[in-house]
Amino acid sequence: MHRRDFLIWLSITVSGFIALTTNLLNKILRYISGPNLTKEQEAKLVEEKIQNLDRSVHLEKLREERLLKDKILICGLKDLKKKEGLPFVDFNLKPALAFLGKDNNPVLISSVCTHLGCTVQSKLNKGRLLCPCHITYFELDTGKALEGPAKLPLPMVPFIVEENKIYIVKHA
Numbered sequence: 001m002h003r004r005d006f007l008i009w010l011s012i013t014v015s016g017f018i019a020l021t022t023n024l025l026n027k028i029l030r031y032i033s034g035p036n037l038t039k040e041q042e043a044k045l046v047e048e049k050i051q052n053l054d055r056s057v058h059l060e061k062l063r064e065e066r067l068l069k070d071k072i073l074i075c076g077l078k079d080l081k082k083k084e085g086l087p088f089v090d091f092n093l094k095p096a097l098a099f100l101g102k103d104n105n106p107v108l109i110s111s112v113c114t115h116l117g118c119t120v121q122s123k124l125n126k127g128r129l130l131c132p133c134h135i136t137y138f139e140l141d142t143g144k145a146l147e148g149p150a151k152l153p154l155p156m157v158p159f160i161v162e163e164n165k166i167y168i169v170k171h172a
């Protein structure tokens with residue numbers, strides 16, 4: 001190889017190497033410093049973090065309450081409705097609904113669908129509970145699966161009534 005050719009080859013190789021290294025360094029720096037955000041975007045991220053922390057604190061308070069107590073107040077008897085369930089969290093920290101059922105007796109029932117775990121709607125659909133995910137209907141007073149892919153009933157939530165107030169209890 002002539003000296004001139006060698007110099008050309010060398011300069012191409014070196015400039016290619018420099019371009020590659022610079023690109024790689026830029027990527028590393030961007031990864032370390034994070035994306036360039038405006039103040040508003042950064043504030044929104046902080047706000048979301050605060051909301052997530054609030055949710056975690058709320059969940060931990062519910063957990064603590066369930067560890068320390070044997071019964072938890074849900075609502076007054078007068079707060080129950082026939083066509084729309086009052087949402088609450090059961091002793092296992094799962095969503096549930098409280099209704100006024102047949103003969104005006106309270107019905108406290110899990111709202112976790114026994115098919116794949118979606119939450120059933122709080123408003124009754126033609127007198128039945130509906131899981132909208134894959135359309136299963138459940139009977140309100142028994143939790144029995146009536147129609148759709150779920151086969152197991154929705155479990156009832158144990159409760160007691162004291163002085164016209166409804167409490168969920170650890171053991172029925």
Ligand code: FES
Nearest residue numbers: 113115116131134
């Ligand atoms: S999860 Fe409820 S029907 Fe599938």
